[in-house]
Each structure stands twice: as C-alpha cells, then as structure tokens.
Amino acid sequence: MRRPGSGTPLERRPPQAGFVLVGFLLLISLVTVFGSTYLRHVLYDMRNSESSRHVSDASDAVDSAVAYAEQRLRRGDFDLSASIDNGPRAALLTATDLGDGHSGLQIQSVDVDGIGVTLLAEVALVPSVNSAGAPDDLPRLDAATVNDLLNDPAVPKLSYNGTQTVTGADLYGLIIIGNSSTLTLDDVTVHGCIVSADVLTAAPFGAYDAPTAPSLIIGGDVRVQAADFLPGVAMVMPDGLVTTSASPASLQCEGDLVAHDLTVNGLGALRGNIATAQPASLDARVMRPGADRGPRAWGAGLDDVQQWEPSFLAFLPRHDAVQDLGTITGFSFP
Amino acid sequence: MHRDHPQRRNAGAAPTDFGQGFTLIEVLMAVMLLAIVLPAITAATGNAVTVKSELAEDEVSAAILAREIHEMARGLARQPSGSTGARTGQGVLALDSLVGARFSPPLRSDRTAESTRSEWTQQVDIVVYALDDLQVPTGESATQAFSRHADRLLRLNVTMLRNGEAAGEFGWWITP
Numbered sequence: 001m002r003r004p005g006s007g008t009p010l011e012r013r014p015p016q017a018g019f020v021l022v023g024f025l026l027l028i029s030l031v032t033v034f035g036s037t038y039l040r041h042v043l044y045d046m047r048n049s050e051s052s053r054h055v056s057d058a059s060d061a062v063d064s065a066v067a068y069a070e071q072r073l074r075r076g077d078f079d080l081s082a083s084i085d086n087g088p089r090a091a092l093l094t095a096t097d098l099g100d101g102h103s104g105l106q107i108q109s110v111d112v113d114g115i116g117v118t119l120l121a122e123v124a125l126v127p128s129v130n131s132a133g134a135p136d137d138l139p140r141l142d143a144a145t146v147n148d149l150l151n152d153p154a155v156p157k158l159s160y161n162g163t164q165t166v167t168g169a170d171l172y173g174l175i176i177i178g179n180s181s182t183l184t185l186d187d188v189t190v191h192g193c194i195v196s197a198d199v200l201t202a203a204p205f206g207a208y209d210a211p212t213a214p215s216l217i218i219g220g221d222v223r224v225q226a227a228d229f230l231p232g233v234a235m236v237m238p239d240g241l242v243t244t245s246a247s248p249a250s251l252q253c254e255g256d257l258v259a260h261d262l263t264v265n266g267l268g269a270l271r272g273n274i275a276t277a278q279p280a281s282l283d284a285r286v287m288r289p290g291a292d293r294g295p296r297a298w299g300a301g302l303d304d305v306q307q308w309e310p311s312f313l314a315f316l317p318r319h320d321a322v323q324d325l326g327t328i329t330g331f332s333f334p
Numbered sequence: 335m336h337r338d339h340p341q342r343r344n345a346g347a348a349p350t351d352f353g354q355g356f357t358l359i360e361v362l363m364a365v366m367l368l369a370i371v372l373p374a375i376t377a378a379t380g381n382a383v384t385v386k387s388e389l390a391e392d393e394v395s396a397a398i399l400a401r402e403i404h405e406m407a408r409g410l411a412r413q414p415s416g417s418t419g420a421r422t423g424q425g426v427l428a429l430d431s432l433v434g435a436r437f438s439p440p441l442r443s444d445r446t447a448e449s450t451r452s453e454w455t456q457q458v459d460i461v462v463y464a465l466d467d468l469q470v471p472t473g474e475s476a477t478q479a480f481s482r483h484a485d486r487l488l489r490l491n492v493t494m495l496r497n498g499e500a501a502g503e504f505g506w507w508i509t510p
Binding site for chain 2: 023024027031035038039042045046049052053056060063064065067068070071072074075084085086087248265266279281283284285
C-alpha cells in the first residue's frame with residue numbers, strides 16, 4: 001500500500017541483505033585463512049620429517065664411511081679419498097697429510113640443500129714393520145744386548161719348555177720360550193721381556209716353521225711391562241707366534257712387540273711399535289695409543305725400521321668460524 | 335490482497351539478483367553447506383596428517399630399532415661363535431650370531447628385549463665384501479671374513495618388520 005503523495009515507487013531491499021553479503025565474505029576470508037594456515041603447517045611438518053630422515057641417512061652414511069676408513073687405515077692404505085655409497089646416501093672421504101705422522105680426515109654427507117653431517121677426524125701413525133714373511137727380516141736383539149742380558153746376574157732368566165701354563169703370577173726378568181714350546185699366560189703381569197730361545201743366539205732363524213715355532217698364548221688378562229734392563233721392548237719372537245685363546249682375553253703391552261704372527265682377539269692396548277712377518281690380526285677393540293705427534297722410537301737393542309701404520313683415530317669437535325655464522329643465521333629455508 | 339513479500343517475489347525467479355544481495359534463505363543454505371563441508375574437509379586433512387605422522391613415527395621407530403642392532407654389532411667379538419641365526423639376546427655370542435638373525439620382540443644394543451614394542455621384528459643379515467670392491471659380495475661367510483679381516487668389509491643389513499609387514503630397510507658398512 002503506498003502512501004499518498006509519494007512519488008515513484010522505490011525498489012526496497014531487505015535491510016539485512018547487504019550485511020549478509022559482508023558476513024558471507026568475512027566467512028569465506030576466515031575459512032581461506034584458516035585453510036591456508038593449516039596447509040602451511042602440514043607442508044612444514046612434512047618437510048621437517050623429510051629433513052630429519054635426510055640427516056639420519058647422512059649420519060648412517062658417515063658411520064659407514066668411518067668403518068671403511070678404519071679398514072683402509074688398518075691395511076696401511078692412507079690414500080683414503082673415496083665416495084662410499086650407503087644406500088640412500090653417500091659419504092665423501094677426503095684425506096690430507098698434516099705432517100709429523102698425522103693425517104686429517106673429513107667425512108661428509110651433505111645434500112644440495114646443505115642438510116647432512118660432516119665429521120672431522122685425525123689419524124695418528126706409528127712406525128710398523130711387516131716383513132715379507134721371513135723371521136730374519138724382522139728386528140731382533142743385537143749381539144751386544146744379548147751378551148749383556150745373559151751376563152747380568154740381576155736379570156732373572158725364566159725358561160719355559162714344552163707346554164706350560166702360568167696363572168695368576170707376577171713374573172720378572174727375561175721370559176724365554178723354547179722351540180716347539182707353548183707358554184700360556186692367564187692373569188699374569190710380566191715385568192721384563194718375553195723372547196724366543198733362538199733370539200738369544202746369533203744363529204739365523206731360517207724359514208718359519210709353524211710346528212716348531214715357540215708360541216705364546218694369551219689365555220686371560222696379561223700385561224707385559226718393559227723393564228729397565230731392556231727399555232721399550234716387551235716381546236721379541238721373530239720366529240714365534242703370539243695369539244689369544246678362544247676365551248675372552250686382554251693383552252696390555254707396554255713396549256715394542258716383534259712376532260712372526262700376532263693375533264689378538266679381545267680387548268687390549270699395545271703401546272709400542274709392532275713388527276710382524278704377517279699382517280697383525282688385531283681386534284677392532286685393541287687400542288693403539290699414539291706417542292705424541294712425532295714418530296715413536298724403537299726400543300734400544302732393536303733394528304730401527306720405519307714404516308707407518310695408524311695407531312689412533314681421534315674425532316675432532318667442529319667449530320663454526322665467525323665468518324660462517326652470518327650464513328648460518330641468514331639461511332632462508334625454502 | 336497479496337502482500338509483496340520479497341521471498342515470495344523472488345520465488346521461481348531464475349538466478350539470484352546480486353544487485354539485491356542474498357536472501358536469508360540462501361545465506362543460511364550456504365552456511366549449512368559450509369557447516370557440512372568444512373568439517374569433512376578438516377577431518378579428511380586431519381586424517382591425512384595423522385596417517386602421515388603415523389608413517390613418520392613408524393619410520394623413526396624402525397630407524398631407531400635398526401640402529402640398536404648396528405650399535406650392538408659394533409661391540410660384538412669378531413671371532414667365530416659357532417652359532418648363527420640368533421633369535422634372542424642370549425643367542426648373540428659374537429658378530430656371526432647376527433647372520434640370519436631375527437628378533438621379535440626387538441633387541442636393544444645391550445641385547446635386552448624391547449618388550450613394549452613387540453609388534454616390531456628385526457631381521458638381520460651380514461654380507462661380506464672385499465675392501466677394494468664394495469659392489470659385488472665375495473660370497474664368503476662372516477666367519478671366513480674374520481680370518482681375512484684386513485681385506486674385507488661387512489655389510490650389516492637390517493630389515494624392520496611391523497606386524498609382519500616390511501617397514502624399512504637399513505644398512506651399514508662395519509669392520510670384520
């Protein structure tokens with residue numbers, strides 16, 4: 001019904017229509033913001049878990065590369081630069097000679113986004129001898145030293161022939177193992193030096209003969225500490241065999257060790273130079289602590305033959321340089 | 335006499351006249367539609383995220399349990415034990431005990447069982463490679479590698495199973 005006197009009729013809209021449109025747009029905006037934020041969160045979450053997996057894979061690759069480097073070093077191969085494939089990731093080994101018998105080792109597994117692991121290590125090397133298999137090529141006590149030892153009444157000479165076992169004892173002096181003899185030590189500390197009988201003669205050893213070779217078996221915990229009468233020398237058995245028995249054994253040797261065959265399965269620490277006719281078979285848990293940064297001298301009375309082998313692998317802490325911090329803090333995540 | 339009601343006026347009209355704004359019914363219907371669709375979308379996305387994070391959790395759990403075997407293997411004696419294919423922690427005497435080994439519940443690195451994760455199984459194998467050729471296995475047994483340990487490298491493979499289904503494969507090079 002129109003009012004009298006009103007002109008042209010007006011198109012009237014419901015009063016709430018404009019506000020409803022605004023409200024609807026606001027609702028759409030809210031939903032869009034909510035949705036995009038949630039999606040962003042999901043995407044970040046997925047990227048984060050992917051990054052964690054990449055770091056984990058890189059860590060595995062570096063672990064594998066360390067094992068590879070250990071084996072190469074144990075074999076006396078110091079040219080370590082290589083790429084080690086470990087399934088989803090590879091690790092790159094780079095070795096540098098630091099001088100003084102030390103090598104630097106960088107093991108790195110980093111992807112194109114810079115995500116990964118880097119490990120820095122330093123390898124200390126000590127002199128070692130592996131002859132071609134002949135006992136006469138190995139170091140032995142020189143004639144003057146042998147003469148002094150044999151004529152010194154203050155140095156006890158303990159001879160073991162046949163098959164003998166010493167358990168729970170402290171031995172002092174020169175421990176002499178005869179030909180075709182086997183001495184087993186179990187929970188024994190030796191203050192002195194263990195030698196084969198032929199070392200105390202001037203005669204050449206000749207070819208190695210396993211059945212008649214003097215044998216030393218480490219049957220338990222054994223410590224050999226070089227004494228003052230023969231400083232720096234713990235065992236001289238160029239024609240003999242040093243091995244551990246099947247039971248858990250540990251050998252701690254404070255002095256140079258010469259043997260035709262050396263096998264240590266178990267724990268231990270060999271703090272001295274090693275000379276063997278065959279590559280020594282040492283358990284990975286046998287430590288070879290280094291001696292300062294320079295080459296370790298051979299014990300008095302032994303030939304000094306210099307060859308290198310790794311003794312210690314030390315992992316270095318990584319310090320980010322000041323100039324790197326800007327790059328790190330300014331890194332823009334993709 | 336008919337009253338000129340806007341809803342009735344628009345009833346039957348083809349498209350909505352946007353110049354006049356939306357009617358209350360239209361907006362209510364839109365809101366109702368959103369009220370139905372939005373929770374569905376959110377629930378679907380949430381489910382996807384949950385599944386994704388469960389998968390990620392599985393990946394992490396599998397990696398952690400596989401690493402327990404790696405850590406254990408690094409500390410085991412490198413000498414023939416005469417016992418392969420271990421099934422329990424007590425059966426792990428030396429490294430060669432891990433050849434063909436299968437642990438369920440899985441083992442920690444100290445050889446104790448992780449009984450709270452009994453749905454997981456660690457399946458272990460060791461393959462021997464020459465140090466100079468890490469592509470082709472030598473075909474030797476782990477025990478044979480111990481005697482030639484200077485020239486060999488071992489590949490420790492751990493397959494993780496969850497409720498019998500493969501959930502990840504992991505591998506490391508280790509020293510014999």
